Amino acid sequence: MCLLFPSTLSGATLNWFYRLSPRTINMLDSLKQAFLDHFMIQTDRLYSADDLYMLRQGEDEPLREYAARFNHEYSRCPETDDRAAFGAFKSGLRESNFRYLVHNNPWNTYAELMKQAAVHAKAEYFNSKRGLATPAHHPFDDPPPASAPNSAPPQHSTPAPST
Template identity: 35%
Template sequence: MHLQGIAEKIKCRAFPTTLKGPARIWFSRLMPNSIGTFKELSAQFSSHFIGGHRYKKSTACLMSIKQREDETLRSYIACFNKESLSIDEADNKILMVAFMNGLRKGKFLFSLYKNDVKTMSDILYRATKYMNAEDALLAYEEKPRKRERHKESR
C-alpha cells in the first residue's frame, strides 16, 4: 500500500482486516479517534507487540549444553544442533569448542582430540561413524543372546 501511494485514511481502515488473534483484540480495544496517522498506528502496534519478538541467542548459551551421563551421543547431537540453529551467525570454531566442551569424557571425545578435527562437519561425520559402530556392536552382542534363547526353546 505504501509503494502504491495509498492515502493514510485507507491504510488505517485496511490495517485491522489483516489482524488475527491477540493483534485483533489489541486493535479493538483502542480508543476511537485516538490515532491520527498510519505512522502512529504502526508505532503503537510495534511497541505493543515487540515483546513477543524472539531474539537470536548468543553463542555463550552453547557452552551450557552438556551431555548427561545417561544421554546417547545421538540425543546430545540433536539437542546441540537444535540450539545452534537459534544462534545468529555462529562461528565454526566456537561451535566446535562448545560441542566438544559439552561431551562427556569417553572414547569419542578422545578420538576427536586425537585426530585433530578442523570443522564442525568433521566432528559430525566422525560422530556418525562412531554411532554406526556402536549400533553394529550392540547388534552383534544381541545376536548370540537370541541364538541362545532359540536353542533353549527347542
C-alpha cells in the same frame, strides 16, 4: 533466484514463502533477513556461543541424541560461527572413546567433527543393539559352566574306628 525447496518447508513457512511478492527477493541474504524479520517474534530468544557451551551430553545420552540436540541449538545461534560451535560441542562431550578421539585428531572444522560424530554414533547404536541380543564373550572371562546331569553329590563316609 531462490535456493529454497518449498517441499522441505513447514506449513507456516510455506504459506509465508508463497505470499512473498514476486521479484522482491533477489539475494539469499535478503531472503534470510525477510525470514528472520517475519519469524523472529515466534522464537523465545536467539542464543549465543555462551549458551552452546552450557550444553552437556548426559551420562546415558547416546552420541546421536547429543549431536542432534546440539545441532538444533546451534541452528538457533545466528551470530555463532562454526569454530565456536566446534569448541562448544567438544567441551560438552562426556567421557568416552569418541571424546578421546576428538581431542587427539586433527579435525579442524565443524563439518569434519559432525561427520565423525555421525560415524561414531552409528557404531554406538549398532553396538548397543548387538549387546542386547548376544552378550559379548571376553577371552579372559570364566568359562561357561559345563552342563552336567543332575546327580546326587558324592557321599563321603568316615571309616568306623577299629576295635
